[in-house]
Amino acid sequence: MKVLFAMIAAVAAVFPAFADQFAYVRPEMARRAEALLKNESEMLQLCEPCGESKGQVEKILKVETADVNFEGNHEVRINNKGVDLAYIFVKRGTKWKNVAVLLGVRPFAVSAELPANPPGQPLPGY
Numbered sequence: 001m002k003v004l005f006a007m008i009a010a011v012a013a014v015f016p017a018f019a020d021q022f023a024y025v026r027p028e029m030a031r032r033a034e035a036l037l038k039n040e041s042e043m044l045q046l047c048e049p050c051g052e053s054k055g056q057v058e059k060i061l062k063v064e065t066a067d068v069n070f071e072g073n074h075e076v077r078i079n080n081k082g083v084d085l086a087y088i089f090v091k092r093g094t095k096w097k098n099v100a101v102l103l104g105v106r107p108f109a110v111s112a113e114l115p116a117n118p119p120g121q122p123l124p125g126y
Contacts (some may be wrong), residue, residue: 007043008012021086021107022109023075030065030074032103034087037063044089044096049109055096086110 025033037043037060046055058079065074066082075082086107089096096114100107 020084022105023082024068024070024073025075025085027039027065027072027074029085029103030076033076033099034063035123036099037076037090039086040068040074040090042091043078043093043099044114045083046089046114047087055114061091063125078081083099089114100125105125 017041021030022029033040035047041081042057042059044055045059046052060079061079064077066077067073076085078082078088085100085103087110088099090099090102091097092113094116096116098107098110098112100110101112106112
């Protein structure tokens with residue numbers, strides 16, 4: 001039993017958790033993300049580490065930040081839903097650009113940019 005527990009612990013240490021990379025962020029980053037997203041009309045939501053093969057495009061109607069009462073962190077809310085900035089992309093020309101990367105941080109196992117295919121179409125290479 002001890003061996004099994006040690007193996008599980010070793011695997012957990014090697015493979016980082018993918019969820020919530022930038023769901024809770026420092027207030028300064030939340031404000032910068034809010035300012036960036038308020039100028040956008042739509043976003044692409046795609047969790048590549050979760051195995052999603054196509055994203056969901058959604059109109060941006062409302063952007064705000066909120067204190068989550070956890071270690072001074074805030075979250076960015078788009079259309080009244082908290083989002084993880086690692087899995088949100090905005091259109092720049094012919095590409096979808098990752099919001100976290102635009103803010104100067106690098107999410108794990110997430111593309112910095114994706115081709116701007118029509119909504120609902122599979123992304124190349126997935």
